[in-house]
Amino acid sequence: MNLFDRFFNTDADAEARPGARDDRRGLLISVVAHGLLILLMVVGFSTAPDNPGPVQVELWAQGTVAEAAAPQEQPEEQQPEPAPEPEPTPEPDDQAARLAAEQAEAARQAQLAEARAKAAAAAQAKADAEIALAKERQAREDMERRLAEQEAREKAEKEAAEQAAKEKAAKEKAAKAAAEKAAAEKAAREKAEQEKAAAEKAAKEKAEKEAAEQAAKKKAEQEKAAKEAAEKAAREKAAKEKAAAEAKRQALRAAMRGDALEAAGIPNGNADRNQRGGGGNDGYAAKVRACVQPGVVYNVPPRNGSANPTASFRTRLAPNGQVQGVDLTRSSGNPRFDDAVQKGILACSPFPKPPGGKYPSYIDVDYRMYD
Known part of the structure; x- marks a missing residue:
């Protein structure tokens, strides 16, 4: 949107601020009127006499306009020097001379009045042009102020957005760091648990191995003891059998001896x-x-059989x-x-x-x- 559209977009501004549409329409009419006055003033300057008289003209534009700047004091215009009276010329007839002089004076007064009117119109046009320039300058300053306010507002919004983005990035970074820390702690905890489980498993396997070795050793000792006991029992059995055989021989010998003694009457x-x-x-x-x-x-035990x-x-x-x-x-x-x-x-x-x-x-x- 260019400057003209932004300044004269009355529909958009009317929605944002009540009464702005009429103010801008009146300002537009005032600018056009002052432009016409400036044009007339330029034309008057080009056709005005050298020494115009002061003239005041008041013009009012329809609609509400901004207050005009105080008119600047105009420097006092120098009154034109009176033209030198013409040298009296001898006339044959005083009445004809007087009539000619009156006509010349009337013409001169008419030219002087016309020059004064043109000067007044030019002065009024100049004053109106200065008023129009002051209003235009005021409107430009208002527009620049609005633009500056809008730029400041946009800048503040941009800075707020950047600050929000920075805060969001900082929060995301903090959340990411917290997540990474939590993940690292979880990994360390899991690793410690795995190492503990592995150590416990190794200790259990070692204990089981030692228990198995102890059981195998004990079993070997028991088997050895059983073997030794069996061998001892076998030896004792052999000894007992030997002793029984010897006792049997002794008994047989004794029986034979007893029979002999009995036969002998002992x-x-x-x-x-x-x-x-x-x-x-x-x-x-x-x-x-x-x-x-x-x-x-x-x-x-109870007897079973004979x-x-x-x-x-x-x-x-x-x-x-x-x-x-x-x-x-x-x-x-x-x-x-x-x-x-x-x-x-x-x-x-x-x-x-x-x-x-x-x-x-x-x-x-x-x-x-x-x-």
Whole structure:
């Protein structure tokens, strides 16, 4: 929009400010009128005499206009010097001369009046032109002031927009920095948790490995101990079997010796055989059983069938009847029952005194489970 359109766009200004449309229309009419006056003044200057007289003219434009600037003081115009009176010329007739002089004077007065009227018109035109210039200058200053105000307003709006953009950018930057910081903290926290989980997993795996190694070691030790126990048991079994074989040989030898003694008529020749219900009828076997039985601590299970497990021991005695040793000559097949019987024999010390009054060097004791 050019300056003319901005200045005379009365429709747009009328919407923004009431009464502005009439003011601008009146100002436009005033400018046109003053332009015409300036044109007339220029024409008057070109046709005015050298010494015009002062003339005042008042013109009023229709509509509301801005107040005119105070008219500047006009310098006093120099009055034209009176033209020198013409030299009197001799005339033949005084009346004709007087008439001619009056006509000349009238012509001169008429020219002087016309010159004064033209000068007054020119002065008035000049004054009006100055008023129009003052109004135009005032209108230009108003327009410049409005433009300056608009530029200042636009500048303020631009600065406010720039400030808002800066604040927005600063907020976005701060939000971005906060987001990056939060992401970094989250990543560090996740990394620490992962490292902690990895360390715990490694520690757990190490503990499990150590436990497995300990279990394997313990199992190996147990297997070794079991193997050693089995080997010891085998050795003990072999020793017991050897001892049983030896005891069997000794028993056979003793039996043969007893038979020989009995055949020879020596009393108590069979007192050392079958002391638990077998051999002899003098009641000594019952005494031995009564002595051994309280020391046999074993829960006898219900009998199943006709089987009657029997543990046979050779008991070595001192001359006073004290038990010096007990050897298993035949197992019942139940080690716990064998041990209980052995403990009962050891608890029966000294043994009951034989009917003959003299203790033999050993007595073979057979202890049956269900007798």
